[in-house]
Amino acid sequence: GGRDDEMEEVALLGSYGEAEGPSSRKGQEEEEAGMRRAQVRVTGMTCSACTGAVEAALSARRGVRSAAVSLLQNRAHVVFDPALAKEEDIVEAIEDAGFEAEILPDSAVSQPKSQKALSGQFRIGGMTCAACVNSVEGILKKLPGVNRAVVALATSLGEVEYDPTAISKDEIVQAIEDAGFEAALVQSSEQDKALLGLIGLHTERDVNLLYDILRKTEGLRQFDVNSVRAEVEITFDPEVVGLRSVVDIIDMESSGRLKAHVQNPYVRSSSNDAQEASKMLHLLRSSLFLSIPVFFMRMVCPHISFINSFLLMHCGPFRIGDLLKWMLVSVVQFVVGKRFYVAAYRALRHGSTNMDVLVVLGTTATYVYSVCALLYGAFTGFHPPMYFETSAMIITFVLLGKYLEVLAKGRTSDAIKKLVELVPATAILLLKYKDGKYAGEKEIDALLIQPGDVLKVLPGSKIPADGIVTWGTSHVDESMVTGESASICKEVSSSVIGGTMNLNGILHIQAAKVGSGTVLSQIISLVETAQMSKAPIQKFADYVAGIFVPIVITLSLLTFCTWFVCGTLGAYPNSWVSETSNCFVFSLMFSISVVVIACPCALGLATPTAVMVATGVGANHGVLVKGGDALERAQNVNYIIFDKTGTLTQGKATVTTTKVFSGMDVGDFLTLVASAEVRQHKLLWNFVYS
Numbered sequence: 162g163g164r165d166d167e168m169e170e171v172a173l174l175g176s177y178g179e180a181e182g183p184s185s186r187k188g189q190e191e192e193e194a195g196m197r198r199a200q201v202r203v204t205g206m207t208c209s210a211c212t213g214a215v216e217a218a219l220s221a222r223r224g225v226r227s228a229a230v231s232l233l234q235n236r237a238h239v240v241f242d243p244a245l246a247k248e249e250d251i252v253e254a255i256e257d258a259g260f261e262a263e264i265l266p267d268s269a270v271s272q273p274k275s276q277k278a279l280s281g282q283f284r285i286g287g288m289t290c291a292a293c294v295n296s297v298e299g300i301l302k303k304l305p306g307v308n309r310a311v312v313a314l315a316t317s318l319g320e321v322e323y324d325p326t327a328i329s330k331d332e333i334v335q336a337i338e339d340a341g342f343e344a345a346l347v348q349s350s351e352q353d354k355a356l357l358g359l360i361g362l363h364t365e366r367d368v369n370l371l372y373d374i375l376r377k378t379e380g381l382r383q384f385d386v387n388s389v390r391a392e393v394e395i396t397f398d399p400e401v402v403g404l405r406s407v408v409d410i411i412d413m414e415s416s417g418r419l420k421a422h423v424q425n426p427y428v429r430s431s432s433n434d435a436q437e438a439s440k441m442l443h444l445l446r447s448s449l450f451l452s453i454p455v456f457f458m459r460m461v462c463p464h465i466s467f468i469n470s471f472l473l474m475h476c477g478p479f480r481i482g483d484l485l486k487w488m489l490v491s492v493v494q495f496v497v498g499k500r501f502y503v504a505a506y507r508a509l510r511h512g513s514t515n516m517d518v519l520v521v522l523g524t525t526a527t528y529v530y531s532v533c534a535l536l537y538g539a540f541t542g543f544h545p546p547m548y549f550e551t552s553a554m555i556i557t558f559v560l561l562g563k564y565l566e567v568l569a570k571g572r573t574s575d576a577i578k579k580l581v582e583l584v585p586a587t588a589i590l591l592l593k594y595k596d597g598k599y600a601g602e603k604e605i606d607a608l609l610i611q612p613g614d615v616l617k618v619l620p621g622s623k624i625p626a627d628g629i630v631t632w633g634t635s636h637v638d639e640s641m642v643t644g645e646s647a648s649i650c651k652e653v654s655s656s657v658i659g660g661t662m663n664l665n666g667i668l669h670i671q672a673a674k675v676g677s678g679t680v681l682s683q684i685i686s687l688v689e690t691a692q693m694s695k696a697p698i699q700k701f702a703d704y705v706a707g708i709f710v711p712i713v714i715t716l717s718l719l720t721f722c723t724w725f726v727c728g729t730l731g732a733y734p735n736s737w738v739s740e741t742s743n744c745f746v747f748s749l750m751f752s753i754s755v756v757v758i759a760c761p762c763a764l765g766l767a768t769p770t771a772v773m774v775a776t777g778v779g780a781n782h783g784v785l786v787k788g789g790d791a792l793e794r795a796q797n798v799n800y801i802i803f804d805k806t807g808t809l810t811q812g813k814a815t816v817t818t819t820k821v822f823s824g825m826d827v828g829d830f831l832t833l834v835a836s837a838e839v840r841q842h843k844l845l846w847n848f849v850y851s
Contacts (some may be wrong), residue, residue: 201237205260209706214513218258259507280350286343349400356424362391373415405609423608441564452553490549514710523756527552583660588625589617618668627674691776696789697770713759721752730851783845
């Protein structure tokens with residue numbers, strides 16, 4: 162069984178490696194050449210024109226090799242040269258383009274994963290002369306996986322360059338101790354990042370206590386405490402200190418006052434989505450609350466005589482109805498609609514245009530005209546028509562569109578959330594004494610599992626990490642990864658995959674891969690990459706979105722000029738223009754209509770939404786799609802050939818039809834069968850517990 166499992170895992174990883182075709186291999190080459198990758202959360206993007214502006218701003222920065230921006234994920238993946246650019250430069254470039262940026266702590270920017278060698282510093286005790294130094298150096302150089310070793314007598318330190326896949330730091334320490342010296346790892350070039358949430362971080366005293374604890378912790382490179390969010394972002398050396406140790410140290414040193422837990426990046430991003438949705442809903446409610454009275458005053462009140470006479474009463478030179486409309490619409494235009502003005506200003510400041518520019522143009526033109534008409538009417542007594550309700554309703558409808566868009570964005574990442582949830586939240590860790598005997602067990606957060614941990618997996622629970630069975634036999638349902646519905650037998654030295662279901666026996670497994678190294682993490686990464694990828698048709702949509710706004714504005718001006726010139730020349734009857742209106746207002750309304758109708762940019766959102774939803778739905782059903790181009794080509798598929806029945810069958814027998822060949826009624830027969838089944842279960846249950 163073990164061999165088959167190995168083959169399955171290799172096959173899966175193989176397919177993952179080919180996920181992006183040439184781009185994946187290119188990515189590895191870049192990382193080997195010393196490139197770093199950063200994932201950045203970008204807020205404020207509303208359409209394809211925005212993603213184009215962010216990509217252009219990033220690509221123009223010195224040291225940035227490539228940048229891919231996803232509108233729906235609000236994310237940018239940036240590959241950059243750390244010698245020429247820093248993370249701060251990337252954030253600055255995005256902020257200069259008019260958007261907000263934040264480096265995501267889960268991004269593996271610190272150390273390229275494919276780096277072959279680590280450099281470790283070891284403290285070596287007991288060396289007295291040059292002969293000792295030579296003997297330690299000789300021992301180290303002979304070890305498999307060690308490329309280079311230099312030992313200094315004066316400082317009692319040894320620097321070893323080694324391949325962590327071939328030899329571990331413990332084996333190096335063991336080799337030095339076997340030669341009669343004392344040894345301990347001081348630090349290695351490996352570094353990792355994590356975001357910890359803290360419970361109990363309330364006062365300044367708590368923050369100072371946390372600083373003291375973190376400063377004293379060995380292996381912590383740097384830390385950044387955010388007391389408002391009760392979070393700390395740490396960069397640590399996993400060769401020296403494990404994440405679990407950091408959490409335990411914080412708990413012990415603070416005598417239980419501070420409790421730390423690892424923040425799951427996916428949970429955090431989904432809470433950001435929820436925040437954005439609630440903010441948008443609040444704006445939409447406010448806009449509706451203010452717009453509906455304006456709409457009623459225009460459409461309904463003129464037909465209700467006593468309300469109409471009140472609204473027509475004068476307050477100084479102004480009519481009460483007009484003043485009320487002006488006040489309500491001003492709040493909608495400049496308080497509720499402030500986000501449109503901010504976004505439009507940012508876009509125009511950097512020479513790009515987006516949907517917000519159209520919203521601002523359309524509504525401001527209507528609002529300014531209506532204010533001018535109001536003032537003109539107040540001072541001349543001749544009241545031209547006002548269109549206050551138009552600008553209020555436009556902002557309300559656009560906010561409704563934005564709210565629906567935010568909800569769609571939140572749903573598209575559901576697939577990834579479901580994949581993340583496949584791994585259990587907790588795991589049972591077996592604690593060992595120094596002599597190797599088991600000292601008991603402890604329930605820990607699954608995010609704190611470290612390579613080498615021995616975990617107990619109960620029947621009916623999910624396996625928390627990729628690893629090797631060290632004790633016990635059981636059957637495991639691996640259909641999540643392989644599609645094979647039949648359960649697979651696992652015994653000592655069989656490999657198991659995190660997230661798969663242990664069916665009937667207790668297993669002890671030794672964790673081999675955790676975090677981003679697990680098969681499930683690679684599947685999640687593959688789905689994310691697919692969702693980031695652009696379908697060929699999207700390149701065309703993005704191009705159109707980039708020139709869309711200038712074209713719409715040009716068409717709007719052209720519409721205004723055409724109607725105005727025609728009206729001036731008397732090309733259409735005067736009855737088209739109402740008595741109180743004039744040719745200018747008549748033409749202005751047409752040109753505003755052109756701008757407003759073009760506001761919701763379905764064009765730039767349709768394709769990325771389709772790609773994200775399709776890859777997400779596929780992932781939920783166990784089908785991994787490698788990107789938008791594969792989806793686009795799928796329309797030409799005529800035949801699908803499956804290689805095995807296990808992919809298509811459930812692996813569970815079910816009753817399809819029941820026939821009784823005696824005179825008995827089918828219902829009575831099924832009642833008897835059911836009662837016998839219940840009795841059997843009871844007997845089995847009593848047997849197990851007696």
